[in-house]
Amino acid sequence: MNCIFPTTRRVLIALGVLGVLAAPAVAETMVTDATGRSVTIRDTSRIVSIGGAVTEILYALGQSDKIVGIDTTSLFPPQAMKEKASVGYMRQLSAEGVLGLRPSLMIAIAGAGPKEAINVLEAAKVPLVVVPETFSIEGVAQKVAVIGKVVGEEARAQCIVRRLNADKDALTKIRAGIRAPKRVLFVLSFINGRAMAAGKGTAADGIIDLAGGVNVMSDYEGYKSINDEAVIAAKPDVILTMKRGGADDLTAETIFAGPAFQTTPAAATKAFVSFDAAYMLGFGPRVGRAARDVADALYPELKSAQLPSEQPSGPCIE
Template sequence: MTFCRTLANLLLSGTVALASAAQAAGITVHDARNRDVTVADAARTVSIGGAITEILYALGLERRLVGVDTTSLYPAAALHDKPNVGYMRQISAEGVLGLNPTLILAIQGAGPRETMDILETAKVPLVLVPETFSEQGLIEKIKLVGHAMGVDGRAECLATAVDADLAQLRALRAKVTKPVRVMFVMSLLNGRAMVAGHKTAADEIIQLAGAINAVDDYDGYKNIGDEAIVAARPDVVLSIERGKDSLQADAVYTHPGFALTPVAASKSFIAMDGLYLLGFGPRTAAAARDLSVKLYPALAGQGGTFASSLSAANCRQ
């Protein structure tokens, strides 16, 4: 019996020692630059990207955050409680490094390039989180952030909850019998509409909601003229809420191009919170569900209540 206890204690000690050695050696993360980054300490993390910040809070890691960017609008406590390092595409290297971070998590596309180059050469691990607008891309984003922070178990919990929400969304989407054509308009400037094509968050959220992107001949965002708008035949215009800079429905309905489309005839205009709609964070399935019900009001009765698994899951510990 004594021998068994001794053997058990030795095995336990060995396991603890191995775990401690692994932690001391650091965690390896393969990021969007196709590089392996070693993270030895995530106690002082700067988050650049609203979805990353949202994931960190969902994982119960807000105490490790020492700075966030201006797109970190959810939860509201993030920008209220944490130092602000600026807009994700106009980051100052001095502002980030001045917080003495031990880890920088930045969404792919953060910049400017000069700042990212400086951060890459600093002695602080920089993990560039891939931004892939898809269901699988969202799940992988959660797992990568959790791995970088050393909380794989919590990340698996959150990924499972999000996957369950996406499954609910797929069931609701299957009820759509006649998909509508949606055009996402970022802005109307000097009469020209900046519109989302393929390989954008807007394009994917439209598809997740069971609709069709009315623009199918280019990738990214592009300014288009009246003829292209008429040719696209959108049934609905989708945009984001940006305070006083928000696109207004009347501006769409009276626009020479949109006036000749079903959008003006049916007065179909939808605006939603930008991070919620396009952030591709843990709430994306709920956002797509809300958009789907706005596009297809009859689904509200058919699909029942969307019971998000996020509220039931405890992935913070």
């Protein structure tokens, strides 16, 4: 019995992906993805990468020449946005746009959507591997291992994982030297005069924890608009935010101009920290360095020289 919905079937037929793809004869690889599905990969010659960390990992694994499409969160390395076709924002995908690139393989970070588009992609005769997303160094290592197996670069993946583990050990030593953890408020943006702040289960929460800080908004999940009373009650020592590279980037002047923020300990010392969004929140292979840089900003009195020296952003070759 054909279980593909009529609309989905028409889309797939129109795109020519319901039939058997003429893939090069290569060894099959089977992986279990983040959804629990067993996915068989036969051809990695045309990859659509959905998720900034996925794209960064593929480049680090030396697979850039096989990528034919990326999403708009794939900001690193910078040449990716210049070299590759865009399939749009990872949470607002068009199945037609993805399949129109004639991929032989699709790799998407967990949380990509909408669900209707993912259903169409899963129904296509093109392997879709959903990669798990957890905001920790262990989570990044898992992403690297899965993608490495998918593209047949397990040795390079192991090299990157070893780097990540070295970063993790060094960060543990750094955190051991912190006597009074800083209370950190991550502000994503302002909407109607209210701060949109990061709660638990977010990339911001993950990087604050790695850097040895305390997220003052850990009593809720995700991002939430908070009122002035919540800002005052949180008593943050540091305001953390991200740079998008546009005119709407938040500045210390903008933040501390708010009456509620003026009352905080952060305002007293003008403790404002901002990093590139993809670097700080991407949770790709650079996460260890990003966490060290945040730790240096939170605790300038500490030395983080025990972290591994800066490593190349290119392929991990040993």
